[in-house]
Amino acid sequence: MASKSGKLSESTRPGREFQILNLAVFSVTLVSLGGLLVFEFAHRSDSLEIATEENRALAVFPKLTWTGWVEGRFTLGVDEWIADHFPARAQFMAGHFWLEQRRGFRAEQEVTLYAVAIDTDADLEPLDGDLEALDGELVLDDFEFEDEFDGDLELDEGSADETETTRSEGILVSDGRAMQLFAGGPKGSRHYAAAINGYAEALRGKLAIYVLILPTAQTFYLPESYTGRIRHEPPNIAATYAMLDPTVKSIDVVGALSAHTDEYIYFRTDHHWTGLGAYYAYAEFSRSAGFDPIALESMEKRVIEPFRGSLYSYTRDEKLRGRPDQVEYWLPPVAAQVERLTSTGKRTAYAEGALLREQSNGYGVFLGGDHPLLVARTANQSGRRALLVKNSYGNPFAVYLVSHFDEVVIVDYRKFDASLLELIEDHQITDLIFINGAITANAKTHIARLAKIMKGPKRKRGAQKPAP
């Protein structure tokens, strides 16, 4: 039964020279790759480096502290540093993806499910190769969710639902198109509606409030075999809308887009909608807000290509690689002065912003990425001033708004760290617009964030405005 190991019979044992060869190949591989790693370590820099393929900053070697060691943060940090700086990392990575795609066979019309839980609350944003933006934002924007949540939202009914509402179920690739799978539920609807209703309550009679919840590509492009296996967005969106305060105008984005599903309204390799998709939502919004949408044909169209987006980055699916996207955008007919401000409303050193940053290589063209606070001023004389509360889905949408409002204030609620009520007062806002994808409209931390910035962080409010 239990025999001593390593006793090969004489006839099968390789000759002495081959034993040496075997040992030499093994040790040389370990020592040389290890040596390169040590070299990399000795020449490491403390400044941020960027992995362009992965659109993120590489890990920085951790500082050794006693508590860091005991709590395992140091060793974890070292592991992350090694992972990010491994010799020939790109080649090994390519090898990994090559192998992964060859574990079996894939039919032409195949549906592939990358069942990864995607944390919608990951705390970095796309870098888009913009070092300036990186320095300005990556470091500045730390989220703080610890503060107690105002209002009567009961977000802690139990943790069972938490993973469902903050994570997407995975990525499905079908027919050269990747889509995220929705994982929201009734609880997400309730909480989102409650957060918006908080605004309606506080601002009753002062301005118009609009809500746009937009579906993801799954609502229009899911393969039939999957329809019974996933949660659907339209009923969830409808349920949220039904719970909104009657004074809030809900915009039927699903309806607006469903007339155009044979057009290029969603990227195939990215989780966002396209500028065209955003246009149809804007057109629908315009009718509700009481003005005529600018005709698409009357604007100059430009294109960035090729664009391989987030869902390609994540899956590295070869079918996606073979069919990259392009980013189409339209120049608004109205000029706007755009100012970038910090998350608390102060001007930053590089205050100039743009509605379109044309040197971007992808979705970042819209607003130049995500900024806490942008203020776009136009020469319009409508007497209306809009506040758009958005995440990255709102970026292409925002560009269309400048044609109608005297001023468009754009807040990324994930990064903004002051009071929206004060902002509304300061800018004499007449139209308040909330825009979310269905996934984030069901995500606990997003909803909490939306609710929290209504009045802003407590400490600052106290400091800025002494009680009367």
Place this chain on the structure above:
Amino acid sequence: MVFASLIFLYVFLPLNLLSYFALRRPSHRNALLIAFSLAFYAWGEPIWIALLIGSAAVDYAHGRIIEATRGRGIWPKLALGSSLVINLGLLGLFKYGAFVGGALDDLLSTSLAVPKFALPIGISFYTFQTISYVVDVYRGELPAQRSFFKFLLFVSLFHQLVAGPIVRYAHIAHEIDNRQHTLADASAGVTRFCVGLFKKVCIANVAGALVLQTMARDPGQLSVAEGWFGLVMFSLQIYFDFSGYSDMAIGLGLIFGFHYHENFDHPYVARSASEFWRRWHISLGTFFRDYVYIPLGGNRHRPYRNLLIVWALTGLWHGASWNFVLWGLYFGVLIVLERLVLQRLLTALPAAIGHVYLLFAVVVGWALFYFEDLDRLHAFMRLLFGASEQPGYDPALGSMVQANALWLVLALLLCVPLAPIMIRARAMTSRWRAGSDFVGGVTLAAFNLGLLLVATAMLVGRTYNPFLYFRF
């Protein structure tokens, strides 16, 4: 630290190999191995390293006391008792404290505030190693180790410290002082290590990902076929994970001149539960045989009671939760049944029936092992055996199987003893193929390099962490 990590493969191991073989004197080499082993342990478990060293000190002292008082009345027995109380007490405190507390609370409707500790890595393994040592010394089968450092080397040796095999002191006592380092052993060790690494990274981890997509999900969302597929994937995961780790430990041992016993012998080709357990985690099975089953009376005195005790303990050793007890008893009952009737039946029937019986029994057993939550276990069992409302099949499974077909064939092939078959085939062909030694020798080195690089690519790939603009 774990073997299947970049830091072990490309920092720890090359440093250890270079420094070890740069030294000449055995005592220096031993000291170096202790230092590396403690560093290996401290990397992931900086606090409990004190427990490891303390535990080694206690058992070292007890070994010495037993030997010094041998033949002097009750003293050796007291020392043995004290060692067992301390060892099992520590294991009980760290591993079973919360479990026992919870069970007592349920039973007595109390609410005991039993402290809950994070389980120190490897405690189940090294505690059993030191228990076997003290018992062997007590039984007079071994002289006690006189040097604490040599004893610490036995306890802390990083090859088998965190995930076995459970090495008996008797097996390596001689090699602590007198190791032979041969090219043949080192070369075989490298091969064994690379194979183990591949099994862990390329089979077990991939199977684990498929488990997450099937078995780990809510049974209410799965078809029956997906349930079974997931369970088979878990059966592959646990076998390749554990046996891959043992392979790496045995391979490392060979490189450094230690010969550990085999821990796995293709368990899935067994034809009965008894045979399965002679092939699965052999070092644990023999531990319970030698230190529990036989002392209880073995086959001579109330064998069936003894079997059930051993199997309940075997189950409990795997984790402090009722499902593990259930899993152990499940095998206990199967083995009792086999002894009573089944074995005779199985020998009479064609071999294929034995294989089918064993695979079915083991695979279903893994469900007991997987679900610590008994409600989920119940729901999953209902799914497996068609007692739920779920559909029998779903097309998504078809594409999952198809997308992993080549890997699946490889994984299933690796469950059967291929190496002996290949060696036999090679011996046959080499007779008429001139230069096959050369081809074979070069192939072996290239094969191992291939395994190492593929595993490295998979490890690097797992760290692929694109920032997806998923914060919307």
